[in-house]
Amino acid sequence: MIENNNMAFRLVVNKPPQETFRAINEVRKWWSDDFSGSSSQLGDEFEVRFVDVHYSKQKLAELLPGQKIEWLITDSHLSFLEQKNEWTGTKVVFSLSAEGDHTVISFTHEGLTPQSECYTDCYGGWRQYLLHSLVPYINTGKGNPNVPESAIEEKTARP
Template identity: 30%
Template sequence: MPNIVHRIGIRAPISTVYAAVSTIEGIAGWWTRDTSGESRLGGSIQVHFRTPSREEIGKMGFELSKLDVNKEVHWHFTSGPEEWLGTDVTFSLSQEGDCTLILFGHRNWREEVEFMAHCSMKWATFLLSLKLQAEAGKGKPAPDDMKIDNWN
């Protein structure tokens, strides 16, 4: 099964980065402002993507399937685009000096499709938003995210 993978270094404490990918407030600060749910193992989280005028352009739901404090976070997608159903997003965290490293994966796609290429590029922009949030205190979550093509 094909996977999307990225690696990024963030000059922030590992606990800050962990909170950003494992809590409602954290996710809302870098991925999409419209995030709700439960920040606990097995908790369900819903995210909505909207235009600046609040028109919905996408929504997903996932379960927090693994929370290993300051080491690993896994999301398992239960709703959203058909291509995402049953996929997993993984954040593997490590610390090297003052840099927290994330090995990111969006795993278990059924097949490589054009939408996967779009998602790979969007994940890269959102990981840069995560970097901004952790280092400077303010990310660029949707609807203020970088637009990369005609799908968003």
């Protein structure tokens, strides 16, 4: 979906806005377990990695409990792109609103437009993590975040 020329998704979850807000801020539980930093208070910074394919550093630029979360991407490196830092300076916004017993999450990656080199691949990536990890994490407490290769090797190496 495109909203104001930016990548956007509309998600509906079975939890109230406050619980949804808390879960979104638990980035390690639904986006990437290869996570460092903090993602709970205004001004916090965190980094996520997906092996050597994706690195991004986010700063919590706006937090309105139960209503809105905004990350400013201050650094990025996507190895599969010609312009590897295409995400730098973009914003990821989660706007929340109550709808009956549900919460509607309006997700927008501002600055990631159909003209962006990453648009198609990043649309697929965001779709995967939002629909198949964030939504289940909010609804059931079980997400499906990216797991670093070192953790996979560690688990398979154990007797």
